[in-house]
Amino acid sequence: MLKKYLVLALLTVFFLVGKASADEFTKEDLKKWQDSFMKVVQEGEKLFHSPTLGKNRVSCDMCHPNAANTHPETYPKFQKQLGKVVGLRDMINWCIQNPLEGEPLPLDDPRMIALEAYITWERRGVPLAPGKH
């Protein structure tokens, strides 16, 4: 008997959750997701303006105010100076290693995601142009 109720309860949960997560979301959901994204953008903005990524007190914003001149819309692209096609995060690490004289971040590091989120947010609305030099 108990087993029967359990199966019924589980089915109900699956039905409800399944329905809710498949194709319906509310304004509250949208706000929640956007807020989660903006929180990461803000973390990225903080990192971008802080000397903690490098070892010589230099920060990303010193050359890239508002992340200008980073061109996230053009990646992946053939980076002529590296002689191959790379992603934006490869260039972020290049900057951390060279002008900032720091250690590269693992490519899936939450700080890397945050930096990408901030850089891309500052470039919102610009059409994608992969490969453009």
Add this chain to the structure above:
Amino acid sequence: MKKKLTRRSFLKKTAVAGLAAAAPLKLVEVVYGKENEKFTFAVISDAHLTHIKGTKFVRNFDEGLERAIMEVSFMDPQPDFVVFGGDLAQLGKKEELDHGLEMLSKLSLPIKFVVGEHDFYLDMGEYWQKNIAPLNYSFDHKGVHFVVLNSILTYQSWIDQFKDPMERMLGMARLDNPKGSPFIVGEEGRRWLKKDLSKVSPDIPIIVLTHSPLYKIFKPWNFWTDDAEEVQAILSRFKKVTVMHGHVHQIIYNQIGNISFYAFMSTAWPWPYPPTYTQKPNNFPKITVMMNRADPFHERDGTGWSWVEVINGRVTHHYELWENTPRTVYYDEKLGHPVDKEYQDPAKRIPPQFHY
């Protein structure tokens, strides 16, 4: 007296010191003589020397200033003086200003110092005024009246919010600070300027040296002086007025009424051009041909220094761009504004001059 310096004779001199490869000066022609009011001065600006700890400074920025000093030292004939366009320090620290002064002491020329916001906001200009230069001053040179004008002040209400001097410095040092505050010359500065110019005849050419541009290009990065129009009005009765400024780390030139504007290069790093930030509108001067997009893999690309020929009170600005082609921007009498010698015609522009 006319002296010519060819690339060959210049290279000979530099080769003696083993520095030939590091100092690529193009053909230079300088004519002395008060009768035709022609002379030269050099410009070094925005060094941003950054203290790490102890005796350690950021190598990259030290090398930029060192290279500019070396190349100015090897100018032959020597310029009459050197203008330092502000931002010797990154965070206004004594260590940074002293380090810069020591490096600049290798120049055997008089230096006219302009204060930048990075030199100022830690102690509100105290160390600068005591050890380097006044904030506002003027001098006459071979028929031209030069004015050094402090344009990096700001509103008292913004300054008063900080209890900690370093927080205030960091607040001003962040170029894209959304809680920043625009530069002003201020009432006192404008009063001083009016008084200084009251003795000067309108026929005398005026060259004003400031750190921020004395006009409004892009407020979010303080490429902007909030009381610019009021300062421009004070300069309006003179026939030949040139304003030369630092802060923007890039080639910009413009003409507003009777005033020609020219920006200095930085020895430290280039800023992006304001139109490349797409989220905010800008008033970037339409006549400027932008410099080539900088290649970050060439550390000195997008940086440099300049030298200025003053001929009959008008300026020809020679940009010495390291790891890139030098540029010359001069005042065109017919057009009545500065033009680039090579690239002003849109048909002559090259792909690296297009920024996006």
